[in-house]
Amino acid sequence: MEALTPAARRVLDSAAELFYGHGINAVGVDLIAKHAGVTKKTLYERFGSKEALISAYLRERDERWRSWLTAQVDAAPPQDRILATFDALAAWMRRENPRGCGFVNAAAELPDADHPARAVIADQKHWLRGYLRELCEEAGASEAGELADELLLLHEGATVLNGLSALADPVAVSRRMALAALERAGL
Template structure:
């Protein structure tokens, strides 16, 4: 069962400060390394305020992941708008968007993958949220592959998601040196195999 988190528009100024502080700290240091005391102090609020707004540390982590994902999705939609016609260009635009996002918001790889690495139980709200986010990207890739007329769009979307997430991980580790161009070239080759 997933915990409910406040919608962005309904956040109080204190809740917004908490979420911003948590986002910086969780992404930079990891979930387990950052306690609610640290987040509350960074946000300039009491622990009681944090718990009143987010219910638990896990609720705050889910809110952090949802907030980051919401901003990523908006970034990706803008990138796709630059390629209005269906085709391989729109499929590859997903990789360009990820590269731009990583340059502006990243440095430590994918926040969702990093969070999932710290959660053992696939039924925990954090793990469920990460799976939802990755499913969304995979479904988008399948939709774009289908619109481009590529063969076996579901199978192709699976492979493209692995390239996408591998590039995000590579951006966090620094190996390979240029993960997004490498992933984009591999994605183009896969699209060619599937009929582009």
């Protein structure tokens, strides 16, 4: 993301807090501008539209997640890198995702396939699948794509169920299931 002016930074930070905390459709540009201490004119000058601001919020959230996840995985011993994705997810959920996955939440609020944020959401999920596949290939999985699909489902299921408080610790359950999948794959 290109460097933001201080006002644009405040707008994006405010939008991120409000969109995640209250929902994209529940938050209007008036509230974002007020929260950021700018005028609506400034918001529109910096981002062009609410749709572009939503996309910028999701892109920045994705960049933070990718950086967090890859740093956590890179710090793990080679044999533990796949399971480290679940450990990183657990820590991320505690610090960044108390209401579940911001991308799943956004997708639920933005059903129009042509909304520009839908491409950001899809890219985030495709990246995660690709990253998991890469880790499976590095570990020597013979069916890396199939295993990556299974791991992605476990990751995504954990984030959704965490947001719904449906299980006491869905990431721990997903991690155990991932370990079983790795053992079945001979890893």
